[in-house]
Amino acid sequence: DAKTTQPPSMDCAEGRAANLPCNHSTISGNEYVYWYRQIHSQGPQYIIHGLKNNETNEMASLIITEDRKSSTLILPHATLRDTAVYYCIVRAYFGNEKLTFGTGTRLTIIP
Amino acid sequence: GAVVSQHPSWVICKSGTSVKIECRSLDFQATTMFWYRQFPKQSLMLMATSNEGSKATYEQGVEKDKFLINHASLTLSTLTVTSAHPEDSSFYICSARGQGLSDTQYFGPGTRLTVL
Numbered sequence: 628d629a630k631t632t633q634p635p636s637m638d639c640a641e642g643r644a645a646n647l648p649c650n651h652s653t654i655s656g657n658e659y660v661y662w663y664r665q666i667h668s669q670g671p672q673y674i675i676h677g678l679k680n681n682e683t684n685e686m687a688s689l690i691i692t693e694d695r696k697s698s699t700l701i702l703p704h705a706t707l708r709d710t711a712v713y714y715c716i717v718r719a720y721f722g723n724e725k726l727t728f729g730t731g732t733r734l735t736i737i738p
Numbered sequence: 739g740a741v742v743s744q745h746p747s748w749v750i751c752k753s754g755t756s757v758k759i760e761c762r763s764l765d766f767q768a769t770t771m772f773w774y775r776q777f778p779k780q781s782l783m784l785m786a787t788s789n790e791g792s793k794a795t796y797e798q799g800v801e802k803d804k805f806l807i808n809h810a811s812l813t814l815s816t817l818t819v820t821s822a823h824p825e826d827s828s829f830y831i832c833s834a835r836g837q838g839l840s841d842t843q844y845f846g847p848g849t850r851l852t853v854l
Contacts, residue, residue: 668848669848671782673842673845720841725787726843728782
């Protein structure tokens with residue numbers, strides 16, 4: 628069963644903020660939202676994760692709605708190197724639950 | 739972030755031979771390692787999970803006798819594809835989760851296997 632829903636593709640102009648949405652309406656109280664990205668022919672790269680508060684690091688910001696049923700990953704100033712497939716995954720923080728990848732969003736940064 | 743390496747980055751082998759792929763956590767101790775497979779234009783599919791010193795747990799449909807996984811130390815896991823066939827050609831990616839990393843999984847760069 629798919630735990631998250633993401634648009635299959637998005638375009639964003641270089642230098643602009645890229646906002647990638649994710650729906651996770653069945654998220655449980657102990658599940659975090661993780662974001663990874665995969666640049667062509669490479670392994671996935673961890674970006675950020677959060678539970679209910681908004682999070683920010685050097686790569687991106689994560690905005691989680693108050694009801695936790697959706698979230699948005701924000702790349703503040705997109706560059707061509709941000710072109711990748713972005714995966715939104717929900718997973719319990721501890722324990723043996725696995726990261727299960729969906730189809731993600733293919734983000735293309737336009738020069 | 740934590741660094742995971744894989745070796746080799748690509749390999750070409752003849753049908754019927756065995757291929758070993760190494761996965762190392764370079765700056766942390768990996769209590770759990772994962773092996774994924776990715777076919778062209780598809781998402782990552784988990785093959786198996788292994789804890790250091792224990793037998794791997796395989797996902798449904800993955801042949802444990804064909805994909806041998808060894809996680810003998812906290813920094814090394816190996817995947818051996820035995821008697822490889824062309825349909826085993828794929829992108830194999832390992833991932834590790836370890837102590838002091840807030841339970842986050844980090845991924846290696848992947849190994850491209852081509853079986854002729």
